[in-house]
Amino acid sequence: VVTQSPATLSASPGESATIYCRTSQNILRNLAWYQQKPGQPPRLLTFGSSTRTTGLSDRFIAFGAGTEFTLTINSLQSEDFAVYYCQEYNDWPPSTFGQGTKVEI
Amino acid sequence: QLHLQESGPGLVQPSEPLSLTCTVSRASINNASYYWSWLRQPPGGGLEWIGGVYHTGYASLSPSLQSRATISIDISRNHFSLRLTSVAAADTAVYFCARQRAEPGTRGGIFDFWGQGTPVTVSS
Numbered sequence: 001v002v003t004q005s006p007a008t009l010s011a012s013p014g015e016s017a018t019i020y021c022r023t024s025q026n027i028l029r030n031l032a033w034y035q036q037k038p039g040q041p042p043r044l045l046t047f048g049s050s051t052r053t054t055g056l057s058d059r060f061i062a063f064g065a066g067t068e069f070t071l072t073i074n075s076l077q078s079e080d081f082a083v084y085y086c087q088e089y090n091d092w093p094p095s096t097f098g099q100g101t102k103v104e105i
Numbered sequence: 106q107l108h109l110q111e112s113g114p115g116l117v118q119p120s121e122p123l124s125l126t127c128t129v130s131r132a133s134i135n136n137a138s139y140y141w142s143w144l145r146q147p148p149g150g151g152l153e154w155i156g157g158v159y160h161t162g163y164a165s166l167s168p169s170l171q172s173r174a175t176i177s178i179d180i181s182r183n184h185f186s187l188r189l190t191s192v193a194a195a196d197t198a199v200y201f202c203a204r205q206r207a208e209p210g211t212r213g214g215i216f217d218f219w220g221q222g223t224p225v226t227v228s229s
Contacts, residue, residue, distance in 0.1 A: 018119075027165070028210075028215070030208065030211045031226065032214075032215045032216075034152075034216075036117075037150075040221075041201055041203075041219035041220065041221055041222050042152065042201075042219060043219075044214070044215060044216060046206065047215045048208070053217075054174050057119050066215050084149065085152055087215070087216070088213075089208060089211050089212075089213030089214055089215055090211050090212070090213060091172075091211075091212050091213060092165075092213030092214070093154075093156070093165045093166070093167065093213075094167045094210040095142070095144075095154035095157075095205070095213055095214075096154070097151060097152040097153075097154070099152075100151045100152075
């Protein structure tokens, strides 16, 4: 089970936002984060709990291991307002996603 | 850059089967490093993994859908397909195909390339 919180996070441009993901079992560092904007597919942001994909801004900081993980977005910009999902991939099948966090202005 | 494109009917009658195809371009799906996956997202909802297929044809399915879902692969056409039988309103969703990249030391993988998604409505 993957539990993501909060469901909605309100912040202003320039502020920081932190999203939490908790798993029911130890998944080591095998967690990924995705960003989804309206009408678009999810976009992979980070994996291995902290590795950014190529070209991803260093304002995105993923951290954690075991059962507790976070995604922090520093200095929020307009393009960061979106829905974020975590996904654990230590065990499979199935592939399990968190419920999503909407980061809104 | 890898490109995935879903195709299929946008409207399906209740109790009928749903068939979708994902055509992959700019790379071969005959690659042992990846699973080729289907996921879906109901209106206003989160992401649900349906299943994935390996280049050998071996498929793994979500326990909640395995009685109704079949995923197959056609190497010659560089595409893979989803068939979901006995659909109901709860199957209304945007359906995505995606490449699942196996990660060392894990049984699972990350979804690094996605199609744009195709909306499917189940209604009479």
